[in-house]
Amino acid sequence: MLSNGVLSDLQDRPPEILIVEDDPGLRVLLTRTLRENGFRATAAPAAPDMWRAMKEQPFDLVLLDIMLPGANGLDLCRTIRRNSAVPIIIVSARGDEMDRILGLELGADDYIPKPFSNKELLARVRAVLRRTTNGPIEHAVAREALQFAGWTVDLRRRALTSPEGAEVELSGAEYDLLISFLENPQRIIGRERLLELSRTRLAEASDRSIDVLVSRLRRKLSDQAGGRALIRTVRGAGYMFSAKVERA
Structure with missing residues (x-):
């Protein structure tokens, strides 16, 4: 579960995470893992579903895959960042340094290369939320x-x-x-x-x-x-x- 500090900084509510992932199996796994560890998770298989979800409610963090049908996650990252400061963690099998650098250049807050463990995912999500809500100093x-x-x-x-x-x-x-x-x-x-x-x-x-x-x-x-x-x-x-x- 999340620490009391993170929960209190998010006004005693579970953080809302938006998962943008086209792989059905991984999408279900990410959703289940986050929900079992104290988060609220909404899943979107493609860009139109992502935009629809973001219009319906605010999110505390977005997990964004690079390879999506009809759209590139890096382009979506750029578009999100033009209008919002919501933390973004890019999730992708493309884990080479240039992709990580490009993701950061476009405004992502972290980058998780596939494959990754549930523990690593949760650690990075918590770290980004902690830094976002508590500040660095x-x-x-x-x-x-x-x-x-x-x-x-x-x-x-x-x-x-x-x-x-x-x-x-x-x-x-x-x-x-x-x-x-x-x-x-x-x-x-x-x-x-x-x-x-x-x-x-x-x-x-x-x-x-x-x-x-x-x-x-x-x-x-x-x-x-x-x-x-x-x-x-x-x-x-x-x-x-x-x-x-x-x-x-």
Whole structure:
């Protein structure tokens, strides 16, 4: 069963998981495994069923297969991410590094290559939900907001607002990375340290996956900051968040 901490952060209700998988046997197995371990699970065999389910109710996490009839899971991931910050775990037999990197680039929060055990699936689902609901740094949650260069991060809502007042959608991994930078402003953070901070969300984290996440976050910040580089690359050392951070 889920820990009390996860359940309380989800308002004492079982997390809602959407399974998008065309293989009937695996779809039944995933549904049964999740339900037997304290989750609510809805299954969709193809993209139209997925969109229908997402219109009918909100979900706390999406398990998304890559190879689907009439659609590519990576394309679906991109489309979901344009409109929602719901955590996405890609599930696929295509487990090579480039597919994992592409999935992260498109906004996925984790990637599980087939075959996998039920224990691994549950561990990754719980880790993503824990990071999404609790935030990456426990002592930061006691404060209500962090501010930098006109931007505001509402720590209770896990929301990022631009200087113009627009809310910017972040995936769970992007949010975690941003908080890591905001807790260490104007300091160089090496890739190894960022890997440590990301491993509970990205079980297969690598230097390349960290670079992808930094690139995604940097692009979202610069799009709203007139091109100002808030995250600087320090050659041979890592990355540095250049703005001053204030706690509100």
